Amino acid sequence: MRIGGDLVVETLRALGADTVFGLPGQHALGLFEALRRAPELRLIGARVENNLAFAADGHARARLTAQPGGPVPVTPMIVSTGPGALLTLASLQESRASSVPVLGISSQVPAAGLGGGRHGYLHELPDQAASFRDVVKSVHVVRTASQIPGALREAWESAATVPYGPVWVEIPQDVLLAPAALPPITSVTATPKPLAPLPELTAEAARLLGSARNPVILAGGGVVRSGAQAELRALAELVRAPVLSSFGGKGSIAWDHPLSGQSWLEDWHSTEFLAGADVLLVLGSGLGELTSNYHRFTPRGRMIQIEADAGKLESNHPALGIHADVRLALTALLEAAPAREADGRAEAAVAELLAKVRARIGAQSLDLEQRVLAEVRAALPEGTPSFWDMTVLGYWAWSAWNADGAPIHTAQGAGGLGYGLPGALGAAAARRGPVLAVSGDGGAMYGIAELASAAQHGLDVTWLVVDDGGYGILREYMTGAFGQAHATELARPDFVALAKAFGVPATLSTVDGLRADLAKALATPGPSVVVLPALLRMFEPTHLDHPEQ
Secondary structure (H helix, E strand, O other), X not given: OOEHHHHHHHHHHHHOOOEEEEOOOHHHXXXXXXXXXXXXXXXXXXXXXXXXXXXXXXXXXXXXXXXXXXOOOOEEEEXXXXXXXXXXXXXXXXXXXXXXXXXXXXXXXXXXXXXXXXXXXXXXXXXXXXXXXXXOOEEEEOOOHHHHHHHHHHHHHHHHOOOOOOEEEEEEHHHHHOEOOOOOOOOOOOOOOOOOOOHXXXXXXXXXXXHOOOEEEEEOHHHHHOOOHHHHHHHHHHHOOOEEEOOOOOOOOOOOOOOXXXXXXXXXXXXXXXXXXXXXXXXXXXXOOOOOOOOOOOOXXXXXXXXXXXXXXXXXXXXXXXXXXXXXXXXXXXHHOOOOOOOOHHHHHHHHHHHHHHHHHHOOOOHHHHHHHHHHHHHOOOOOOEEEOOOHXXXXXXXXXXXXXXOEEEOOOOOOOOOHHHHHHHHHOOOOOOEEEEEEHHHHHHHOOHHHHHHHHXXXXXXXXXXXXXXXXXXXXXXXXHOOOOOOEOOOOOXXXXXXXXXXXXXXXXXXXXXXXXXHHHHOOOOEEEXXXXXXXXXXXXXXXXXXX
């Protein structure tokens, strides 16, 4: 007998899902019975709901990177009511901040309990949906079985419409368990609407770029998400504009391209380079705290901002705001912007900028940190994605990681701990070949249980844990601000022994042996752990010497 849960699974399959991330619960039994009867839909589990949501996020990011410009891959995630649902909130905040298309599906108390009836059902909340409305893009509450296909289609379209983001669907327990009166669902399609720029705005942007003496481009995460790397490079070469990338925009242009100013955005030389442009073209970025060197950036010329999220247009600085998908807007600009003669000035400016950055970093005795990051990068096979937690080495990677042939994904959208391992597990479910996760010892404890998930599903993830004895980045911040740290030092397990207890091979490494140990682990199918005891430091901040202007 088909039940309401079957309608959910059939609709997901019709919409194009092939993998679902799920963790069972009492109210969600109808969903998991339907998944049992649909072996063509791969089910990946986790031990904790917040890690499950991070894994769904990592799966969606990996698929977005793998097929830029194609149909937007939405990743479904299924959890149960109340505590299970609420545990996903911090992870969904990261998906929202980083514009990742995740479809969260939660069971609910029986339909009679919706609307705050206070019947005392297990897991009952006065209004569960209210907890999600300010976190996700859209919330969809189902009350009858006939509403299931339409709600899921609407939610899927919402997640896949730029700006991408997580969405939330709730379905009551009794609806999921009741016999399904609808025939099998096979033909649901979602058609996200393209967000094209207004032609008069792109014409004005092209005019400004054509008249600029010193144009500069800032490439944000929207360039990567829209698959607009080729269009960006073509425009930069057409108008001879240097390109700097935000941390989320790494990989927008080749790291060593003569016009690439790379992504040292917490360096004042980069801040001033952007501020000194007479026309600054900002692509897919809201110029938030990290991109603006903690809001010390103050543009002195004209700014053009192309952004799919209307709320971010001119949210920090006046601009010619163009509400559009970055790839569509760049395509229009390429047709309208005049070519500039290649006179070498832009390339020389980029070389001078990078020389200044290297000199500043080189004066701070940070050879160990740069070496460790270089060893990690050198160990990766071509095309291997990496997922980074909020840790000192991860903060280095934001600025210094060369993403050519090694896509990087971080939790810097919302900045929560625990993203590295579960995000990488999700990516491993989306691709063939290894995935790297990087955590500190503090962040590692957030997701340590997912070693069991990695072993159970045979996911090809190598997890590098940099063990510095505590919350290293917070130790640095506190010491810098107050001269000493408090509550940052942590008791922690023997990570090698603990990994082996999960049946996961593990190695205690050294700086000298790190490249070989990582390369060996990455070349061996299945999960593995490499532990590096090391006390790493951050480079000195530059925003503290430059008060807000």
